[in-house]
Amino acid sequence: MAVEQQEVSGSRPGGSAAGRGAPVRRRAWIVLALLVCLMLVNYADKVVVGLAGVGMKEELGLDDAGFGVIQSSFFWLFAVGSVLGGWLGGKVRARWLLAGIATLWALSLAPMAAQVGFTTIVACRVLLGFAEGPTTALAMQVAHSWFPAHKRAIPSSIVVAGAGIGPLIAAPVLTWVILAYSWHAAFAVLAVCGAVVTLLWLVGGDSGPEDAQGGHGAAAAGPVLPEWVPLRRLFSTGTLIGMCLLFFVAYANTSVKVSWLPLYLREGLGYDATTAGKLVALPYLGSAIAVIVVGVVSAVLTRRGVGSRVTRGVLPGAMVLVSGVCTIAFSSLDRGVPQMVLLVLSSCLNSAGYGVAFAGLADVLPAKQRGAVFGIVTGIYSLGGVVAPLVVGRLVDGGDSIALGYGNGFLVLGLTMIAGALAALLLVNPARDAAKLTAE
Numbered sequence: 001m002a003v004e005q006q007e008v009s010g011s012r013p014g015g016s017a018a019g020r021g022a023p024v025r026r027r028a029w030i031v032l033a034l035l036v037c038l039m040l041v042n043y044a045d046k047v048v049v050g051l052a053g054v055g056m057k058e059e060l061g062l063d064d065a066g067f068g069v070i071q072s073s074f075f076w077l078f079a080v081g082s083v084l085g086g087w088l089g090g091k092v093r094a095r096w097l098l099a100g101i102a103t104l105w106a107l108s109l110a111p112m113a114a115q116v117g118f119t120t121i122v123a124c125r126v127l128l129g130f131a132e133g134p135t136t137a138l139a140m141q142v143a144h145s146w147f148p149a150h151k152r153a154i155p156s157s158i159v160v161a162g163a164g165i166g167p168l169i170a171a172p173v174l175t176w177v178i179l180a181y182s183w184h185a186a187f188a189v190l191a192v193c194g195a196v197v198t199l200l201w202l203v204g205g206d207s208g209p210e211d212a213q214g215g216h217g218a219a220a221a222g223p224v225l226p227e228w229v230p231l232r233r234l235f236s237t238g239t240l241i242g243m244c245l246l247f248f249v250a251y252a253n254t255s256v257k258v259s260w261l262p263l264y265l266r267e268g269l270g271y272d273a274t275t276a277g278k279l280v281a282l283p284y285l286g287s288a289i290a291v292i293v294v295g296v297v298s299a300v301l302t303r304r305g306v307g308s309r310v311t312r313g314v315l316p317g318a319m320v321l322v323s324g325v326c327t328i329a330f331s332s333l334d335r336g337v338p339q340m341v342l343l344v345l346s347s348c349l350n351s352a353g354y355g356v357a358f359a360g361l362a363d364v365l366p367a368k369q370r371g372a373v374f375g376i377v378t379g380i381y382s383l384g385g386v387v388a389p390l391v392v393g394r395l396v397d398g399g400d401s402i403a404l405g406y407g408n409g410f411l412v413l414g415l416t417m418i419a420g421a422l423a424a425l426l427l428v429n430p431a432r433d434a435a436k437l438t439a440e
Contacts, residue, residue: 024209028146032155034205035139038102039162041197042135044170045105045128045190046074050262051174051277052183060118068393071259073122075386077130079379085134086375090368094142094207099198101138104131106194112187133382137374140358144370146208150302152362153311157295157355164288164351167258168281175277225366229437234373237436239313239364242427243357244380249420250320252384253327253350256413257283259389268406269335279340283347290352294319298356312360313428316353317421323349324417331410350417363430364437388413
């Protein structure tokens with residue numbers, strides 16, 4: 001590793017920077033591909049309970065509120081895992097830390113391959129949530145360690161795209177597995193996938209060179225931040241406050257989509273299992289495409305001199321705002337093509353800004369604190385994943401009909417998203433806050 005680090009950082013005697021640049025760039029994209037694989041499995045693990053929901057409810061005799069507890073339990077220790085993982089991210093080598101986390105995923109899924117009761121399911125979901133909590137933050141930290149500050153929008157968006165690709169692949173495949181075998185078999189498949197991805201990461205994954213991680217040097221954009229800023233000071237900036245609010249409402253939307261969308265399509269709208277499995281994939285397909293497109297747009301605007309307030313603040317905030325409007329709109333329509341178009345559009349816009357928003361966060365964070373702060377931010381916004389599935393479950397149970405109950409749930413969700421997005425549009429300004437932190 002010492003030799004590899006010398007090659008990456010440019011400190012090996014007798015070699016030219018130009019000669020070493022190409023291997024480093026190739027390694028960066030290989031690591032980025034492995035991070036996408038990790039995110040792919042991460043989100044496939046999340047969506048499987050929604051796909052297995054009908055069979056799981058029938059086997060265990062659960063009502064919607066009880067199933068909402070199972071969905072919410074995933075997030076009970078999610079914040080704890082996020083903060084702990086972020087803290088460990090600065091102390092444990094990324095190769096071993098992410099491999100250990102992915103191993104826990106597989107271990108938490110394995111018991112579900114057999115007959116289990118409600119308590120065991122909840123315990124497994126809590127462990128999975130704890131293990132998956134820090135994944136996005138750590139993946140972003142590793143990705144940012146391979147790219148300088150002004151080039152992070154596209155890699156960040158590609159990492160987030162993995163979150164859309166996972167359910168896109170998993171929804172039809174796992175639906176087939178569930179129908180052909182059982183919902184238990186779907187968990188067995190994911191446990192094996194988790195083990196395979198862990199081995200791949202151990203072979204090829206790790207953090208990048210320190211100069212890219214720090215984001216300094218001639219290519220870096222913006223002021224050079226201090227090496228350390230008190231957390232109280234960081235979390236009093238408008239950018240951190242606004243991003244936490246934006247991520248909170250966006251993740252509430254994501255968690256409802258993961259938890260309830262398959263059941264909404266089947267129970268609320270009356271689609272059969274096969275059709276619902278295919279329709280569930282559409283929002284994730286759109287999200288995977290949209291997040292990369294937005295990353296490219298942000299990068300192009302940055303190269304043309306547009307400030308980070310617009311490229312990494314207004315852009316994601318506006319998309320979540322419109323997503324909230326679409327969420328309210330599709331919940332008021334009957335089943336049909338217009339409703340599905342709005343549903344897919346809501347999902348695409350909600351997810352598309354994640355990558356550039358994380359890049360905006362990195363603009364105001366010292367490199368040594370990036371992993372810890374990403375973990376804290378992830379822990380904060382994961383609370384949206386705790387609350388949203390429970391609220392939707394209770395509203396579904398309390399509605400005059402299942403369809404009306406789902407409609408009420410999506411209406412509340414859409415209004416919440418609009419409020420959070422408006423706050424973010426007013427507060428987020430990475431360039432302003434980075435300048436303030438540098439001057440203090």
